[in-house]
Amino acid sequence: MDCGSVRALINRFIDGELGYVETAEFQQHLDFCPDCSEELRELCELRGALAAWSGVRLAPPPGFADRVMAAVQRQPQPGSPRPLGEVVDGALARVDEVLGRVRLPHGRTIPVKNLLGWALAVVALVIGLGRRRGRDATQARTP
Numbered sequence: 001m002d003c004g005s006v007r008a009l010i011n012r013f014i015d016g017e018l019g020y021v022e023t024a025e026f027q028q029h030l031d032f033c034p035d036c037s038e039e040l041r042e043l044c045e046l047r048g049a050l051a052a053w054s055g056v057r058l059a060p061p062p063g064f065a066d067r068v069m070a071a072v073q074r075q076p077q078p079g080s081p082r083p084l085g086e087v088v089d090g091a092l093a094r095v096d097e098v099l100g101r102v103r104l105p106h107g108r109t110i111p112v113k114n115l116l117g118w119a120l121a122v123v124a125l126v127i128g129l130g131r132r133r134g135r136d137a138t139q140a141r142t143p
């Protein structure tokens with residue numbers, strides 16, 4: 001029996017599936033081949049480690065099943081209305097896709113929708129200040 005034959009039969013040898021003659025030839029090869037002997041030793045070691053690992057029982061962290069069930073129940077059923085937050089997030093994402101981003105110095109970018117939001121805030125502030133100034137002027141004129 002040569003090294004290739006031994007390597008092909010090595011798992012069956014470990015599992016005790018070889019016949020008497022094959023086992024004898026296999027062991028006869030191991031007597032003079034340190035490479036195949038080492039391969040057999042390593043494979044036995046690996047299989048022993050895997051067998052030990054299969055005995056390990058991993059327990060989920062406390063409350064894991066409850067958190068999973070709560071997450072499942074939070075998922076909207078098909079055909080049911082989506083939560084408002086999801087609708088707003090989706091709409092803003094689509095606005096981002098349509099408007100794109102503006103390049104800033106140093107390679108940074110900012111969404112155009114953010115610039116529009118800031119512009120609207122500035123306009124609202126200017127309008128508010130204008131109304132306040134007009135109200136103050138009206139009060140100053142009344143005796």
Ligand SMILES: [Zn+2]
Binds near residue numbers: 004006
């Ligand atoms: Zn060999």
